[in-house]
Amino acid sequence: MRKAGLFLLLTFVYCAPSIANQEVITFAVNPSSAKQQEVYHLLAQRFEAQNPHIKVRVSSQSLESHKVRILNYLKGKELEIDVLLAYGGTQLHSLIDSKKITPLASLWLEHNLDARFSAPIKELVSKESMPYAIPMAYYQWGFYYRKSLFNRLGLTVPNDWPTFIALVNTLDEKHITPLNFSGGSSWSTLGWFDYLSLRLLGREKYLALVRGELSFTTPEVRDVFVHWQQLIEHKAFDSAHAEMTWSEILPFFYRERIAMMLNGNFFLAHVPDTIRSDVGFFPFPTINPELPRYESAPTDVAVLTTTGASKPAAHKFMVFLATLEAQTMLADYVGKIATHLDYDAEPRFLLGIGKTHLQNSDGLVQYFDREASDAFSNGAAALFVAFIKEELSVDLLIAKLEAMRTQTHIKKAPDSVVPSGAFDSMNKAKGPD
Known part of the structure; x- marks a missing residue:
């Protein structure tokens, strides 16, 4: 230091x-x-x-x-x-x-x-x-993985959606849970919506969605959830983790029972030194190559x-x-x-990789619960947990999100410029500040 x-x-x-x-x-x-x-x-x-x-x-x-x-x-x-x-x-x-x-x-x-x-x-x-x-x-969001696990299994970091799905399939076949799911920290699921939207819709439409300015019922927005559904169908998540918090899930990652984590870089401060040196990082894969590369950076x-x-x-x-x-x-x-x-x-916590990753991006957003009101982000997080647990179909999820958007945002504007619930969130999604 x-x-x-x-x-x-x-x-x-x-x-x-x-x-x-x-x-x-x-x-x-x-x-x-x-x-x-x-x-x-x-x-x-x-x-x-x-x-x-x-x-x-x-x-x-x-x-x-x-x-x-x-x-x-x-x-x-x-x-x-x-x-x-x-x-x-x-x-x-x-x-x-x-x-x-x-x-x-x-x-x-x-x-x-x-x-x-x-x-x-x-x-x-x-x-x-x-x-x-x-x-x-600021700090980066993206995928974290155990380098020794990937080397041992002959796996490579995916660059696009087809290779990412193929990697999920390979890990499932080897009886390793491909991705983290911590429903007990429902905010952690918001990262999936952030990145799928950024990769499929771009920055401006993503911001319009989380701020309640764009309907969830359009075909292009539906495609965001169709891609998420693909991961669920390919057994990327373990529903047994549905009640665990983001920190309670970490031992599964340490023991290589979970292969990859979509997370913010803050979590590395909680990882033992002996394991931290074995953790690698890769960005969320490209889905639409015609879109610029946008990243989440609180x-x-x-x-x-x-x-x-x-x-x-x-x-x-x-x-x-x-x-x-x-x-x-x-x-x-x-x-x-x-x-x-x-x-x-400094050469710690993958900060150098994160710096290059963020400086080379085409645009940045904050995490969902920094871009949206508290009421909307909390409601969406609960729905996303239910979706991963397969309690909601794509169409039912969309219907509930649209109803919540209508209730939260499409109403007579208040006299104050302060959005309802805008600061009720305690930055809970982003670890130590």
């Missing part, structure tokens, strides 16, 4: 200006661990060391409290916060729509941030081509509130958060990938 330089901050001595002469800004964060709490304070200290006339107050709240803080802010409560951490997807777009955060076009242009961040990551933090956030850190972002917009110190802190120095510090501490193009990923 590149931490030696960080701890020098704790012994850094300089002639600081008096508190009365310091500009003070507030940085609102939501650490989910002691390590995250530590790194946010270290970021503030590093910035203060470079800018002695500025004091950064770190306002830390739990994930749940921070969620409520943002929701209250969207509803009109005044907050003495200048820079705010948020999630990409619905949360960011609700902040944009509420006009509670400041566009960053001038800052982005002045500091040539196009040279620091890829076009897909800029698109993720923008609306109508206007950037509103500094992307901080992303943390920093936004400048309307309160901070009038403070030059807050603008300067936002620029600092876009530096390679700050992004590397954060990513190395929390085991994610810095969004900065020049980030040199």
Whole structure:
């Protein structure tokens, strides 16, 4: 870990200006661990060391409290916060729509941030081509497998749907469950819908579906579930795992009783060292080769509130958060990938592979429950579990999803810009943040 330089901050001595002469800004964060709490304070200290006339107050709240803080802010409560951490997807777009955060076009242009961040990551933090956030850190979703198992059985990583189905068949014939299914963590099934939709429909139609703007009853959407049904018919999942959580399923993967896992990279932090070195990664296979390659990459972002917009110190802190120095510090501490193009990923947790994978994508989305409302994502997850358990046919699943979409989204728009249930989810799908 590149931490030696960080701890020098704790012994850094300089002639600081008096508190009365310091500009003070507030940085609102939501650490989910002691390590995250530590790194946010270290970021503030590093910035203060470079800018002695500025004091950064770190306002830390739990994930749940921070969620409520943002929701209250969207509803009109005044907050003495200048820079705010948020999630990409619905949360960011609700902040944009509420006009509670400041566009960053001038800052982005002045500091040539196009040279620091890829076009897909800029698109993720923008609306109508206007950037509103500094992307901080993200991680990949895809398939994880045991390299020794594949080598022993002479298996190769699939690149397209036919070879993926053939691999599923081979594993089933060898009495190895091909894919993970943890119905006890129903959110984990949302990844299947995400990737099948991205590979068959593309990014814009996927986003329209999860946001309730597109009907589930069209033939092309039905094809998403037909492909998913193929996996079920080819015995890719074991219904005996239907009540297990995502972490309870891991020992089956360790013992090679499950061959592949569609998962977020966060799970590797829970894998024993002796097994982690044997874990490989491959992207979700191509289905329609005419479509660009889109990927799911849950992303943390920093936004400048309307309160901070009038403070030059807050603008300067936002620029600092876009530096390679700050992004590397954060990513190395929390085991994610810095969004900065020049980030040199550490050789652990497949971060280097993940960096290349995401930077080479044609576009990014957040996970289903970051793109959709809580009511819709929770309802869809429960239906997807029932579908994998073969309790619902393709047509019945579609009918239920469409009815839920109609009930959740097709109704008189509320006066508030805050989507119903948009922040009730605790980022439960994405592991440690």
